[in-house]
Amino acid sequence: MTTLQQSDHGGDVRLTGISKTYDNGFTAVRPLDLTVPQGSFFALLGASGCGKTTTLRMIAGLEEPTTGTVHLGDQDVTGLPPYKRPVNTVFQSYALFPHLDIFENVAFGLRRRGIKSVKKQVEEMLDLVQLGEHKRKKPHQLSGGQQQRVAVARALINHPKVLLLDEPLGALDLKLRRQMQLELKRIQTEVGITFVHVTHDQEEAMTMADTVAVMNQGRVEQLGAPTDLYENPGSTFVANFLGTSNFVEAEIMGRAGDALTLRAGDGKLTLPADRCSAATATGGKVLVGVRPEKISLTHADDAAGIADGRNRITGRITESSFIGVSTQFVVDSPLCDAFEVYVQNVERDARLVPGAEVVLHWNPAHTFGLDAAQDIEAGVEKVSEDAAA
Amino acid sequence: MRWLRKNLVVIAGLITLAYLLLPNVVVTVFSFNKPKGRFNYEWQQFSLDAWKNPCGVADMCGSLSLSLQIAFWATLGATALGTMIAFALVRYRFRARGAVNSLIFLPMAMPEVVMAASLLTLFLNMGAQLGFWTILIAHIMFCLSFVVTAVKARVMSMDPRLEQAAQDLYAGPVQTFVRVTLPIAAPGIAAGALLAFALSFDDFIITNFNAGSTVTFPMFVWGSAQRGTPVQINVIGTAMFLIAVLCVLAGMMVGRRKNKTVS
């Protein structure tokens, strides 16, 4: 039982060559290595069926890995059943025990470990999640947000080395979800326990996590801080799954200092060499990507006023929709038939209406380059909007 | 007229309800009868004789207690075996699942007289002594399928994540079963047990074939239908009806009060 005490060092979660193939032959997780540093808020992000939940369940011990090992610090826990691991889980839709009241739900783990006087600890924990006066209610008498907090309290009271969260906010409405994101982040900072959080919601992952691992088809596509992933995605999947990206196919003409010169159609584009994850040999093909909010939109009549050195593309507006803080345009250009552009509503140009000829231009530093041999549509919204499983 | 059309289904339903309850009313009323002959089919005059002396008929209370004993043990046996099967069917994957399912389903889709006759053939062939044990064996056999069905329905609607959550919170397999699985499955098991008790207590056809010279309460009633029906039969019938209804009502009241105090 001493292993259950929180230790100060070596609390990393290390997955080595871990994979899972089910009896029916379906491979949920392909061999993967992953290290979650102690005390971090780590998110596994991906669409349903990408293997993120299976990975989480292998850490919890609820799923046996087909190959590979799971280490918590120095301890190999691969063969340990869930009830012997110093790890606790906040389950999807919470899995609160319907026959026990809130107090007993929270006390459950302590009691199973043979701790007799649980009253003080449980009450402190219920106060932490602001549910002190509800302790004698049954789970079904609480709202979704309250149930969610009970689930967190029930897991945290055991001081696990790692707290696993399986789509913890999936059942809540948007407003409550935003509120709970901040709440969870606050609790994590307060208790300092490693959180591993599985979600299909990119905004949720980016808001809360220090490190995000984007998973796709049983593999980790890219791992890094949210800003890195967003600003410099390593694949079209990541570029499309996290936010929206525009892509133009281009050929490398040559190199000028730190920048690559590219030809796209008749135009010329510049791309910082360190922001290109593809091969940079002259004559090679790359996909040039840029985020919609980095692009400025200027009416063709004013094109002369655009500063030199900016990447530019001409086109015609086909759609525009006003959404409050910004206006979203779809621009048809010879290079790409549906360029998305978000323009902040600071000074609105009345000429920017569907049919208008425009120039799109942006700072080359915001450009990123990807290997051209991949599906431009990979990870587009329609996949990620599916209900999580 | 409009009202009539709107409430036609209610009226029809209440007529059916009356049809269902009429015999019970007759049984109750005739428990206060003082019949002239051996049969209690015609109203003569009011009397409390039978209520004052419910066991006044030879052998009747003995058969009643035998029926209660058999029902108790049959319920215990069928509930234990049936619950185990239900858990195996819902929670595990194994070979011969289809065969097991049909073996559970067939006893429910078989006329009682067929099961009764074939079981008697078996007992005769084995040279078994007919009596308490053969009745008990038969009752466990036909109650088993009903228990499996009742428990299965409940276990199937149970979220497997609850058991995983228990394991995640340091409960070993035994603890998980005792602390989480069993309490949550309890209503299904209770329903199955109640059904088994009712089926066993009231069974006549299968018992009649396999009882030998042993007499259970339904067999006593059957016999008295040929020889003469004592009023005490109606007393027992009425009393059981009242006890059952009172138990259910009390249960409902307790449930309602419990809900009120918590919310």
Place this chain on the structure above:
Amino acid sequence: MSTVTDAPPAPPALPDKPRKVRRRGRLVPYWLLLPGILWLVVFFALPMVYQASTSVQQGSLEDGFKVTWHFATYWDALSDYYPQFLRSVLYAGCATILCLLLGYPLAYLIAFRAGRWRNVVLILVIAPFFTSFLIRTLAWKTILADGGPVVGALNTLHVLDVTTWLGMTEGNRVLATPLAVVCGLTYNFLPFMILPLYTSLERIDGRLHEAAGDLYASPATTFRRVTFPLSMPGVVSGTLLTFIPAAGDYVNADLLGSTDTRMVGNVIQTQFLRILDYPTAAALSFILMAAILVMVTFYIRRAGTEDLV
């Protein structure tokens, strides 16, 4: 069936030592199944085999019975007792239809119209079960007694003229006629119709009625096109739960009927327990079982709900 019992015993020698201790859970389902399935195999399946063998035996009680593959017993049983077979199917069929007609409004009432009385009505449907069904069946002797109010009313309304013309009653009495037997069967198995109907009706989302009304369906059309099709699983299992036991019943025919209303159950019972002609009784019982299985299979196919189990 024997494969089921053969499977569970565990081979103690494990092939190559598995990496994880948790593997030993593989045998758990078999241990859970073993006692119950064994019980059913020995006391349900095996008796069927014995019965099959008894039905082709010949002999007498004094000299003992021997298997002679005497299939003629089946033919003799059928030709001697086909009226009882037909009567069983006819009475059980009538009772099933009556149960459906009577039970549906009540199930509908409980599911959609009872409001806060729902539980009370539900208890009233189940409560009669607690009085032994034999006692309740005997009460019908009082209710349908000659010259009683029920018979009198039916006579005044000329209902008995119709039923007499149909051959269901004779003269001015109900007791000891087919009508009394059907009436008793209907009464006894009505709850088995109402409960499955209620379960499937209760599952129907009330908003479907509103949606149907919104889409120009009259209440009658709503019932025909929406409610009734959705309650089909309940109708199918209710009719099966009524028809099967009713076809094998002999209590109602014995208590409420006469020698002219004997059903196949009565014959089996008499052959087995009084005449002690085991081969004939076994053959009759086997024919009844086969007939019911064939009818049930055919019916389930037609009704299109095979996921009853």
